[in-house]
Amino acid sequence: MMRAGLRRTMTVELHKLATTRMTLAICAAALATVTMFALVTVVSAGPAPRDGLPGLAGEEGQRLLLTSGSFAAVAIVVLGVLMTAGEYRHRTVVGSLLLEPRRGRLLGAKIAIGATIGLLIGAAAGAIALGVGLLGLGSRGIALDLTADELAALVAGTACFVCVTAVIGCAVGALVREQVAAVIGTLGVLWIVDPLVSQIIPAVGRYGPGGLGKSLTGAPVDGAPGAGSAGLALGVLALVLVVAALRRQRADVFT
């Protein structure tokens, strides 16, 4: 009964997402961003290191190019926030809670759907970055320095990273509830504050969400933890946010 109820709630949440243009637009934007970054990198970077950037002829440069799929996380974290905070913006939360009054189950279904979309888009983004990268390297006559297993790990790491950011987005949206503040806050922390910290104090930055994400996807970071440890740390961060969001679900709903 419990499992059937959760499955029904997940089906409903999936249909809600599938019947909004926002979902398609954000997923398309995520993949377009990845394609653009991979193309720009493959065209603009030289075989040898230049202006502080590693060359494509070396492993470090190739890892940087082939992990550009992680840029999909920017769009997918926004999708996660909109899935939960958007319910308050459009005042659809009342209807959702009338259809599924068990708030933990409703949030759980949203997170599960968000994570699945994140995983699929992350895998697609990783594959696009890999495809564009390999074609670019081949067309420029640059030999690949990575093994097939390492390439598979890059795609898997990218998929996991985008999946975790989707969960973080859902949890932050459910916590903050104010959609604009949640989107700006999440993007600001992940893509402005965190990179700044990494620039100023690299020893701390490599343990921030961005640094851990790079480790997870296999991008080059000096002294970074291994992909497994980074994935675990990001998972714990997502879990803490989900637990906080679940506690917030007990509040009265008046919107």
Next chain:
Amino acid sequence: MLAFDGVCKSFDGRAAVEQLTFEVRPGTVVGFVGPNGAGKTTSLRILLGLVTPDSGRATVRGMTYAALPDPPATVGAALESQGFYPGRSGRRQLRIAARACGRAPAVGDETLELVGLGGAADGRVGDYSLGMRMRLSLGCALVAEPSALVLDEPTTGLDRDGVRWLWGLLRTQAERGCAILVSSHALHELEQVADEVAILVGGRLVAIGPIAELGAGRRATRVRSNSSDRLMVALREAGIEARTQDADRLLVVADAASVGRIALEQGIVISELHDVGGDLGQLFDELRRS
């Protein structure tokens, strides 16, 4: 079927609902009336699990809404503030509601026809008028043919024909055994459809029963006193509902003799005592104005 049992809720120390107790039986339409801010919406939200009561229980078939085996298929609800994603069509919205109730999506299409939105089924909800959105809310409530309906101000945005259609729909639902609780701030609206009315004023249930019975013998009194605050406390302690009309004037749901006796017992000087009358509509209008 639907029951409130000693429900209390306050916000920032201010009571919104006080000791609310009443029941809606299968096959009956109960009108839940009261002025704006009386606590009707809060009470309905408590019944539907959106707001947690401070004490007491609001139940459906003896269970809280969230504890029901299949909540949306048991109780259909349409709340005034309910929103819809503006880019989604009415058809898709109702198909989602049908799926959530474990029904086939085609049931959603049939319900659209029932609520008179068949012609606008594929239009964006964002382009719907207020009345059309209310019909869509009613469609979501009715999609699973629930055994209870909870409707908050369902006439909002409906024209006269729409209101007539709604009352007909509710009577049909009641005839098939549905328990219906419908709120309104206008008593006269509900006279045509409700078997009983529950009147809520200041978060307190001041009357419940068939409209005809409630009107008979019910008195209200307007009273002026320099000690109106003390008199209000004394009246409430005696279980009599009273509301402040202005600085030194109260409207009391009781006859003049009862008010005079309580004032005498408390040594409170009264400068005016005026019988408002026995008509329920007149009394309700006085309460709404106060």
